[in-house]
Amino acid sequence: MRDALGREVRSVRISVTMRCNMACVYCHREGERPGRSELSAAEWGRLLRACAEIGVRKVKITGGEPLLRKDLIEIIENAEGFEEVSLVTNGVLLADYAGDLAEAGLDRVNVSLDTVDRKLYRKLTRSRFSPDDVIRGIEAAVSEGLTPVKVNVVLTSETVKTLPTLVEELADLEGLKLQLIEPMGSIPGFRSAHAEDGLRALGEYEPKLERVRTFHNREVYRLNNGMAIEIVKPMDGVMCEACTRIRLTHDGKYKGCLMASPKPLPRDNFGELVRTLKEYVRTRDDTFEVHQGTSVMGRMRGDVLGR
Numbered sequence: 001m002r003d004a005l006g007r008e009v010r011s012v013r014i015s016v017t018m019r020c021n022m023a024c025v026y027c028h029r030e031g032e033r034p035g036r037s038e039l040s041a042a043e044w045g046r047l048l049r050a051c052a053e054i055g056v057r058k059v060k061i062t063g064g065e066p067l068l069r070k071d072l073i074e075i076i077e078n079a080e081g082f083e084e085v086s087l088v089t090n091g092v093l094l095a096d097y098a099g100d101l102a103e104a105g106l107d108r109v110n111v112s113l114d115t116v117d118r119k120l121y122r123k124l125t126r127s128r129f130s131p132d133d134v135i136r137g138i139e140a141a142v143s144e145g146l147t148p149v150k151v152n153v154v155l156t157s158e159t160v161k162t163l164p165t166l167v168e169e170l171a172d173l174e175g176l177k178l179q180l181i182e183p184m185g186s187i188p189g190f191r192s193a194h195a196e197d198g199l200r201a202l203g204e205y206e207p208k209l210e211r212v213r214t215f216h217n218r219e220v221y222r223l224n225n226g227m228a229i230e231i232v233k234p235m236d237g238v239m240c241e242a243c244t245r246i247r248l249t250h251d252g253k254y255k256g257c258l259m260a261s262p263k264p265l266p267r268d269n270f271g272e273l274v275r276t277l278k279e280y281v282r283t284r285d286d287t288f289e290v291h292q293g294t295s296v297m298g299r300m301r302g303d304v305l306g307r
């Protein structure tokens with residue numbers, strides 16, 4: 001179905017936990033306040049069935065770190081019937097779970113890996129993990145067919161410098177795409193960079209614009225080694241124009257945009273749940289401009305981004 005701005009809502013991003021085994025310096029926590037409550041796998045199944053009723057065809061599972069949920073497999077099984085079910089993960093536990101995830105019906109993964117420089121990685125993630133753990137996870141995902149595996153890189157002046165080494169390390173893996181993501185908000189102790197800086201740093205690979213994806217108006221480039229690069233500019237109104245996504249929070253609320261305030265959804269009556277979702281989507285007018293300068297944006301900068 002279409003929203004108030006004529007955008008067809010086709011996908012849902014669900015945050016299944018706020019728990020994480022990292023504390024990335026830039027993390028927007030999907031625009032959610034920290035919280036302990038988590039929906040059960042059965043509750044997620046019910047919410048996703050309601051999303052299917054209003055025409056949603058794709059599900060993306062995020063967090064926190066979704067792989068920390070012991071019942072993630074069940075959540076994925078309860079998302080059966082969608083055109084695509086994907087997962088966003090930091091990847092450090094992925095090598096252990098890739099086989100089970102694929103068997104449960106997961107179609108593909110996005111793995112966050114900003115750099116292969118060990119020191120920089122630890123500084124960014126404020127964890128003791130190594131990029132090697134993540135690369136093992138990416139390899140496992142590729143070999144289990146969870147492709148295309150999208151490698152998410154948040155752009156800072158430091159991660160831009162290490163981009164060529166990242167590309168070199170991943171070059172032999174087939175079915176991989178790099179996503180260069182411009183950071184939302186300022187990052188304490190780091191300097192944000194633009195997608196153009198990333199493309200410039202990859203100059204020796206001669207990035208060429210291939211197409212603009214209808215999804216969020218994202219530009220896709222191709223490197224001379226065959227690797228595809230997608231550009232993500234979350235703070236760009238042009239991206240909002242083509243936004244086909246709604247969100248469900250870790251505690252089962254609706255959001256029309258990462259920056260929007262959560263709205264409650266009925267828990268007991270399925271018909272009422274579908275009606276409420278329809279009404280929220282029908283009136284959805286969220287864009288970056290709508291939220292710019294509002295208390296929501298202020299909250300993201302303050303509570304979520306500005307630690």
Ligand code: SAM
Nearest residue numbers: 026027028063064065088089090112152183184
């Ligand atoms: N723990 C998982 C992970 O690390 O991928 C999933 C949650 S994480 C919040 C989801 C994605 O949001 C990651 O790819 C991360 O790079 C991106 N992200 C987090 N904070 C961001 C920010 N301030 N600007 C842009 N992207 C951000």
